Amino acid sequence: MPTPDRTSLDAIVMAARDLLEQDGLPGLTMQAVAERVGVRAPSLYKRVRNRDDLIRLVAEATLVELAAELDAANGARKLLGSFRAFGLGRPAAFRLIMTPGDTPSAAAVSEALAETVSAGILRTARELAGEQDALFAARTLTAWAAGFVSMELNGGFNLGGDPEDAWEYGLERIVAAISAKQT
Structure with missing residues (x-):
């Protein structure tokens, strides 16, 4: 039995x-x-199967959770705020999914799942920049927010000032820049 x-x-x-x-x-x-x-x-x-498979499963579960939070956010400010809150609240998981090259098993996440996670960011990018530039805008938003959160997690803001003020400054300007119509 x-x-x-x-x-x-x-x-x-x-x-x-x-x-x-x-x-x-x-x-x-x-x-x-x-x-x-x-x-x-x-x-x-x-x-x-093994530890690598376990790490991949953790990365996938983390991406599913992040995707749900981003999908629920309306507008760039809320979406990026949710992204930041997730990173600050779950720093190890954030590092795992934002630097998958450091962990090959995390990099093995399926392409379909990666597309699911990107849906909220792409939707917001489309709203800001239009269909033609949505992918570029999504990558720019993600890179800026991921870089900011990574610096925040690693204690990279050593020049003084409040990181919250820096976040607001950057958020306002990046959204304005991406929203600017090309002539």
Whole structure:
């Protein structure tokens, strides 16, 4: 008689996401996840092939969560504010999905999922810049916001002043620049 399943894939991924935030990527081990969900490490392999697969699943779950938040935001200010709040609230997950080249297993996220995540940003970019320039605008918005949040997380604002004021300044100007009609 087979042994009953003692955990689900969702529980494993949620435990891994919590560990990622608590201990960073080095602390995200199969043993640590197994302990968190209350099983022995070999039991995880019924649901997850290996650590790389686990990291990919965490990246995918993170992208799905971020996509839902961005899809719910109306307008550039709210969308970028949601993006920033997500990054500041979940810094390790943010780093995982924003620098996938550092973690090859995170870079293996499906193209279809990447398109889903981009939908909210592309919608907002279309509203600002029009259909023809939407992709360029989406990339510009994403690059600016991701760079800003990354600097904020890494303590990169050392020249004084309030990062909140800098965010507002940049947000206002980047939205205005992308919205400007070309003549």
